[in-house]
Amino acid sequence: MAKEKVIKERINWRKEMSLLPGYLIVIVWILFSVAFVSWIIAASLSTSREIFSGNVFKFETGFHIENYVNAWQAQNVSKFFANSLMYAIIGCFGILVISAPGAYVLSRFEFIGNKIMKSGLVVAMSVPAIMIIMPIFALTTKWGIGGRMVLILLYIFLNVPYTTVYLLNFFATLSTAYEEAAAIDGCPPAKTFLQIMLPLIQPAIITVTIFNFLAIWNEFFMALIFASSEDMAPVGVGLMQIVNSMKYTGNYGGLFAAVVIVFLPTFLLYIFLSEKIIAGVTGGVKG
């Protein structure tokens, strides 16, 4: 605050003054968030007793890094973390394998069913997961397919409509001259797609993959249904189980350490990619 005022006085003081209420509102909101997150981080480095006596910022007994070790090993966070990472990576890859070629042919070629498929994808985007999981649950239980597999397949298939529509709009902006030139040089269409068209939409692929990664990492409802056992649970479900067992363990430092571990990956991703993510959020919205 103080630092800002110095800058303000140098630059158009009057204009900044008229904006002061705006600054105040936004800064209060953000200060709250900062206080919130820093307390959690401090608590994750404190003992349960320090947390209860409200002295988390004093670190009288030093930094309790062992909370993290404890959360990571004894409370199985490492397992949950590995599960989430696996679901997210395989999921993101699987989505692209289906969506990228699909988006390419849908945007480039006229064929029977093209229009229906496009509108089908748009409709599918707004179908809530609750309409889908019951039959899938029944079917996969009947076939005896494991939770992990089903969950990954669901993550792939349920993100295909959004991803395909997103990439479709991107392919539509590319000139057909690339393919014409490649065809004249005798390049088969599948190779043209892989070696020429795919690299051209790389920025779109990166953006949409960030979104898919965040969506899978933070997904909760389906994970709870299909993978709530300890070996299969991703971070969200795992964290909920840790919270629920708190009554018996009473290890608050470990709980907050687990919260920080779950919070961190997407937070770090966001610090580096916030501009891209924010541009992506509003990119798909039509006013």
Place this chain on the structure above:
Amino acid sequence: MKKNKGLIIGFSLPIVITLCVMYIYPVMRTLLMSFFQIESVTGDTSTWTFCGLGNYANVFASAGFKAAMWNMFKIWLVGGILTLSLALLFAVILCSGIRFKKFFRAAIYLPNVVSAVALATMWIQYVYNNDYGMLNKMLEMVGLEGVKWLSSDMKFWAMLFAFVFGAVGYYMLIFISGIERIPVDLYEAATIDGANKIAQFTKITLPLLRGIIKTNITFWSVNTTTFFLWSKMFSPIDSEASTIVPVVYLYNQIFGSKGSYTRDAGAGAAVGILLALIILVVYFVVNKIIKDDELEF
């Protein structure tokens, strides 16, 4: 065209399969299930007995579902007003030529990126805690007595506020993208004509944001209909009447809940269909009420 036939079929087949296997088949089957009496979701179709609209009648008669719908309505209305007005306020502030706009924008959007389970845990275990929680410490500082935020009569509002805090950023981004599309000369002309900031907001910003407001209301409604995680986090083991929402009710019907092992997959399916219908109605009504007259500017 002809030589691309293989490519077209090969590339579009996975999409067709996705749509059929993951959308058409499950939606149809859920619809069918809602008309049958089914105890276990995994039960064979031979155990299903047709009951017409019986499931719907049962669901509407159940106290749990009524409580869930009422909570959902409160979330939609109160939460919606709070979220969308805060989002609009922040969007207007950030577009008013404020410094550090990008930082503020990123910071307010942040809760949308992190795991909501982690976020909910932070609220429950820290902000609302009785002994060392942030809110009670703040009340203590001004000499007031602490409040039991997670007691059953406060829990709903505690949950709603925590949810709103996280949601604001997303709607703010959409509002910002709308405001940024309004040409600056409109505001310049208004300033020359002597219109103050408030008049500019009500006479220029709001009317031109009509399409964006429509989008946001639609998104908010869909979001409320599928509300699940926060309710589950605030009452993790047994679903209390104060925080239950339709999706939690549906979940309990299908997978059972603590203390109640009666399962009714047919009723669960009926709830799913009802929620999907609500979403359809919202799309329809919002499109009817707020006319998008495709303003050119």
